[in-house]
Amino acid sequence: xxxxxxxxxxxxxxxxxxxxxxxxxxxxxxxxxxxxxxxxxxxxxxxxxxxxxxxxxxxxxxxxxxxxxxxxxxxxxxxxxxxxxxxxxxxxxxxxxxxxxxxxxxxxxxxxxxxxxxxxxxxxxxxxxxxxxxxxxxxxxxxxxxxxxxxxxxxxxxxxxxxxxxxxxxxxxxxxxxxxxxxxxxxxxxxxxxxxxxxxxxxxxxxxxxxxxxxxxxxxxxxxxxxxxxxxxxxxxxxxxxxxxxxxxxxxxxxxxxxxxxxxxxxxxxxxxxxxxxxxxxxxxxxxxxxxxxxxxxxxxxxxxxxxxxxxxxx
Amino acid sequence: xxxxxxxxxxxxxxxxxxxxxxxxxxxxxxxxxxxxxxxxxxxxxxxxxxxxxxxxxxxxxxxxxxxxxxxxxxxxxxxxxxxxxxxxxxxxxxxxxxxxxxxxxxxxxxxxxxxxxxxxxxxxxxxxxxxxxxxxxxxxxxxxxxxxxxxxxxxxxxxxxxxxxxxxxxxxxxxxxxxxxxxxxxxxxxxxxxxxxxxxxxxxxxxxxxxxxxxxxxxxxxxxxxxxxxxxxxxxxxxxxxxxxxxxxxxxxxxxxxxxxxxxxxxxxxxxxxxxxxxxxxxxxxxxxxxxxxxxxxxxxxxxxxxxxxxxxxxxxxxxxxxxxxxxxx
Amino acid sequence: xxxxxxxxxxxxxxxxxxxxxxxxxxxxxxxxxxxxxxxxxxxxxxxxxxxxxxxxxxxxxxxxxxxxxxxxxxxxxxxxxxxxxxxxxxxxxxxxxxxxxxxxxxxxxxxxxxxxxxxxxxxxxxxxxxxxxxxxxxxxxxxxxxxxxxxxxxxxxxxxxxxxxxxxxxxxxxxxxxxxxxxxxxxxxxxxxxxxxxxxxxxxxxxxxxxxxxxxxxxxxxxxxxxxxxxxxxxxxxxxxxxxxxxxxxxxxxxxxxxxxxxx
Ligand SMILES: Cc1cc2nc3c(=O)[nH]c(=O)nc-3n(C[C@H](O)[C@H](O)[C@H](O)COP(=O)(O)OP(=O)(O)OC[C@H]3O[C@@H](n4cnc5c(N)ncnc54)[C@H](O)[C@@H]3O)c2cc1C
Ligand code: SF4
Ligand code: SF4
Ligand code: FES
Numbered sequence: 001x002x003x004x005x006x007x008x009x010x011x012x013x014x015x016x017x018x019x020x021x022x023x024x025x026x027x028x029x030x031x032x033x034x035x036x037x038x039x040x041x042x043x044x045x046x047x048x049x050x051x052x053x054x055x056x057x058x059x060x061x062x063x064x065x066x067x068x069x070x071x072x073x074x075x076x077x078x079x080x081x082x083x084x085x086x087x088x089x090x091x092x093x094x095x096x097x098x099x100x101x102x103x104x105x106x107x108x109x110x111x112x113x114x115x116x117x118x119x120x121x122x123x124x125x126x127x128x129x130x131x132x133x134x135x136x137x138x139x140x141x142x143x144x145x146x147x148x149x150x151x152x153x154x155x156x157x158x159x160x161x162x163x164x165x166x167x168x169x170x171x172x173x174x175x176x177x178x179x180x181x182x183x184x185x186x187x188x189x190x191x192x193x194x195x196x197x198x199x200x201x202x203x204x205x206x207x208x209x210x211x212x213x214x215x216x217x218x219x220x221x222x223x224x225x226x227x228x229x230x231x232x233x234x235x236x237x238x239x240x241x242x243x244x245x246x247x248x249x250x251x252x253x254x255x256x257x258x259x260x261x262x263x264x265x266x267x268x269x270x271x272x273x274x275x276x277x278x279x280x281x282x283x284x285x286x287x288x289x290x291x292x293x294x295x296x297x298x299x300x301x302x303x304x305x306x307x308x309x310x311x312x313x314x315x
Numbered sequence: 316x317x318x319x320x321x322x323x324x325x326x327x328x329x330x331x332x333x334x335x336x337x338x339x340x341x342x343x344x345x346x347x348x349x350x351x352x353x354x355x356x357x358x359x360x361x362x363x364x365x366x367x368x369x370x371x372x373x374x375x376x377x378x379x380x381x382x383x384x385x386x387x388x389x390x391x392x393x394x395x396x397x398x399x400x401x402x403x404x405x406x407x408x409x410x411x412x413x414x415x416x417x418x419x420x421x422x423x424x425x426x427x428x429x430x431x432x433x434x435x436x437x438x439x440x441x442x443x444x445x446x447x448x449x450x451x452x453x454x455x456x457x458x459x460x461x462x463x464x465x466x467x468x469x470x471x472x473x474x475x476x477x478x479x480x481x482x483x484x485x486x487x488x489x490x491x492x493x494x495x496x497x498x499x500x501x502x503x504x505x506x507x508x509x510x511x512x513x514x515x516x517x518x519x520x521x522x523x524x525x526x527x528x529x530x531x532x533x534x535x536x537x538x539x540x541x542x543x544x545x546x547x548x549x550x551x552x553x554x555x556x557x558x559x560x561x562x563x564x565x566x567x568x569x570x571x572x573x574x575x576x577x578x579x580x581x582x583x584x585x586x587x588x589x590x591x592x593x594x595x596x597x598x599x600x601x602x603x604x605x606x607x608x609x610x611x612x613x614x615x616x617x618x619x620x621x622x623x624x625x626x627x628x629x630x631x632x633x634x635x636x637x638x639x640x641x642x643x644x645x
Numbered sequence: 646x647x648x649x650x651x652x653x654x655x656x657x658x659x660x661x662x663x664x665x666x667x668x669x670x671x672x673x674x675x676x677x678x679x680x681x682x683x684x685x686x687x688x689x690x691x692x693x694x695x696x697x698x699x700x701x702x703x704x705x706x707x708x709x710x711x712x713x714x715x716x717x718x719x720x721x722x723x724x725x726x727x728x729x730x731x732x733x734x735x736x737x738x739x740x741x742x743x744x745x746x747x748x749x750x751x752x753x754x755x756x757x758x759x760x761x762x763x764x765x766x767x768x769x770x771x772x773x774x775x776x777x778x779x780x781x782x783x784x785x786x787x788x789x790x791x792x793x794x795x796x797x798x799x800x801x802x803x804x805x806x807x808x809x810x811x812x813x814x815x816x817x818x819x820x821x822x823x824x825x826x827x828x829x830x831x832x833x834x835x836x837x838x839x840x841x842x843x844x845x846x847x848x849x850x851x852x853x854x855x856x857x858x859x860x861x862x863x864x865x866x867x868x869x870x871x872x873x874x875x876x877x878x879x880x881x882x883x884x885x886x887x888x889x890x891x892x893x894x895x896x897x898x899x900x901x902x903x904x905x906x907x908x909x
Contacts, residue, residue, distance in 0.1 A: 110351035117351055170385050173569045174553070175538060195553045212349055215539040216384060216570070217357070217375070220347045388650050391689040394728070398648065429880030429894050433648045523908060549883030552876045556690040564690035578884060579874045582713035585847070587909040605889035
């Protein structure tokens with residue numbers, strides 16, 4: 001058998017332990033899809049694979065035990081799934097057009113979770129639309145609140161939902177439920193003075209705990225949805241580390257611009273001699289330094305006025 | 316008597332009323348619910364019928380129009396005080412039958428339990444009711460069980476239908492609309508899915524029953540049940556001085572709740588009803604026993620808002636029915 | 646319409662310190678008031694506190710105030726000639742007539758003596774209006790004893806027992822031990838007719854009443870005074886309510902027949 005493994009891998013298949021067998025990774029942007037697409041996954045696993053499915057850390061399905069010869073047939077069958085999940089594609093019926101940029105993952109978000117400050121899956125799907133397909137290795141995850149259930153801080157870009165709480169002192173009855181909750185479970189940003197609550201905005205991490213706790217609705221959510229963008233977290237062999245805050249209180253449009261610019265930055269700075277021509281964005285930032293990265297990705301971005309950019313980052 | 320008018324004509328009518336009235340109605344505040352992308356329906360000033368949320372139950376009752384959450388009693392300077400100025404307009408309040416009954420309960424506490432409360436009285440004299448009809452009972456409503464599903468104590472009522480609004484006038488003060496006159500009286504809900512029967516003999520013995528202990532482990536003492544209740548009427552006093560000028564300040568009152576810590580705290584660290592179960596007992600007895608002993612009918616109006624709001628899924632309706640079965644077993 | 650929440654100014658005529666933390670303030674006041682009633686006393690910008698009337702005289706009332714927190718601390722800083730803000734009097738108070746021509750025993754613990762002091766003053770001055778009048782007053786320690794001058798005066802006309810829970814003051818020669826110990830020995834002439842007033846902290850009330858019941862005093866002849874958190878004093882704020890009873894309206898003085906059924 002003669003097969004170009006580079007093309008195979010780029011097509012979201014993998015070279016496996018077992019010779020002549022492959023496995024395909026199904027992307028589920030935002031980790032959410034209609035249940036009916038499970039039928040396709042099941043069909044592929046039972047008809048072409050070994051009847052099992054592996055659920056990946058990046059919220060996709062990996063279907064192992066497929067004959068390499070059957071790749072084209074599998075690609076034809078998953079077309080309905082690719083269309084249904086609205087994943088961008090260069091050629092129809094040819095499966096996934098790239099594998100470098102990983103599935104954009106999201107916690108369950110505000111469709112279900114009480115804590116979530118935004119609809120994580122919907123935003124993830126909007127990001128996916130902008131960045132996929134692309135061969136550069138970039139990992140992005142979105143999480144509804146600073147609990148970070150998706151572990152966004154282990155990604156190149158972690159997007160954490162923030163909520164800038166709005167206070168109506170007239171509705172406040174001074175029970176201090178918010179003050180106690182903020183102190184115990186969050187940033188300790190609230191103080192009780194003269195029978196009303198004072199918020200220290202420099203300390204506030206926008207978790208939304210005060211809004212959840214207030215029995216009279218004195219605290220409410222801002223209609224303007226904002227995020228904390230944390231960057232360059234990673235696992236792996238070389239220097240695993242957690243992502244650090246890059247921009248606080250940033251809006252969605254700016255996040256999208258910055259991610260787009262990052263691809264241009266990678267294109268410009270990637271080490272052409274890296275093994276396999278692949279270099280992970282985090283290592284590129286290590287080489288160029290944060291300031292170069294920052295200038296590149298913020299080029300022509302008109303940040304929303306509330307956004308606070310970190311001057312320095314030490315990972 | 317009722318008129319059939321177009322929606323446009325009705326809004327004109329509201330505009331005319333605005334000369335004399337501040338008009339308050341339930342309004343859906345988008346995104347103002349506790350959870351992301353949820354709304355909160357609260358009482359707000361309105362100018363057009365379209366602003367009024369008529370299809371769902373308001374999360375908070377109309378009581379705050381008569382009993383503001385934070386209310387300044389008077390301002391003081393060095394050694395004198397002034398009472399706050401009250402606007403001279405009347406108030407038109409859009410509300411449902413249960414909430415009209417709720418205000419009757421507030422009247423009992425604020426006008427008939429001891430002396431009259433001057434602040435409440437000022438607002439109360441100004442208020443006129445525009446009844447919102449209920450076609451169908453909402454979740455957790457048990458107004459029929461409490462006898463609050465029907466009222467004739469409204470000054471007007473409305474029934475929007477397509478491009479038209481039927482406007483029933485029950486008080487000459489509300490003026491007239493020179494449109495087609497129809498014979499119409501308001502519709503009321505006659506039964507609810509939730510039915511509550513309150514034991515006649517809620518004795519003190521029952522008050523000491525182990526029954527209440529369950530609530531000590533379930534209730535988190537947040538007070539949501541009280542704050543959404545149209546009949547919970549308690550407040551605390553606060554004195555403050557202004558940061559800018561320590562010689563000036565104000566005395567005010569704010570809503571408070573027997574479910575929340577601190578309600579009975581006294582000097583020397585004494586407090587009563589420390590356990591949530593005891594607080595639940597106190598509130599339930601107040602709503603279904605104590606108040607009736609003073610005023611002849613139950614305080615609870617069965618709007619079901621406490622059951623709607625409790626984050627721990629504690630249901631007062633369920634509690635009352637359980638009490639009933641305990642009493643009957645005895 | 647008069648606004649019941651608006652206070653009136655009252656001048657401090659005299660301040661009588663009893664202990665480090667208990668002072669009596671004699672305040673200008675003209676108007677009806679009964680012992681056992683209370684005023685909402687305030688200093689604007691700091692807050693209000695319900696305080697019992699401890700003394701009633703021509704053109705003045707006495708307020709015995711213990712410093713325990715923000716408002717009471719601030720009041721203690723005032724000088725004679727200064728001004729306090731009052732509203733009231735509120736509550737039912739003691740009905741003096743009820744005790745006339747009867748045997749009366751008062752048991753008071755600590756500052757509990759304040760609300761009943763007006764009753765003691767009255768009968769100490771008009772001792773012929775009762776058959777017997779006895780006062781048992783208990784304090785924590787010798788330095789907590791209130792109204793020392795009054796005790797000396799009362800001793801001349803009525804039976805007085807003062808006791809302290811304990812003492813490390815060697816110069817103290819008086820009684821020690823809890824009030825309840827003294828109830829066992831006190832002479833009661835007519836158990837079924839004698840009237841008893843018990844005021845003090847909740848625990849003290851409970852045990853003292855139990856002792857009197859053991860001595861054969863009838864429940865309907867026992868009177869107690871309750872303290873509860875109060876914000877309005879006029880039946881609106883709800884803080885003082887026990888069961889279906891508003892302490893500020895129907896109390897703070899209760900007949901024991903009613904009070905015994907209270908469930909907190
Ligand atoms: C009917 C009645 C009669 C009283 N008579 C006297 C008296 O004669 N002499 C006297 O010294 N004290 C009396 N008290 C107690 C007195 O009202 C409190 O000690 C006082 O309110 C404490 O206020 P503060 O601001 O100094 O303390 P704070 O700083 O307010 O607080 C200290 C503690 O007192 C509690 N407290 C606050 N307000 C009240 C209140 N209205 N009632 C009870 N506790 C409260 C607080 O919750 C806190 O736990 C009486 C109380 C009542 C209800
Ligand atoms: S939880 Fe709400 S009512 Fe309580 S102190 Fe905070 S803002 Fe005020
Ligand atoms: S809303 Fe529920 S949890 Fe909160 S105080 Fe009421 S019963 Fe307790
Ligand atoms: S003190 Fe407010 S109701 Fe009694």
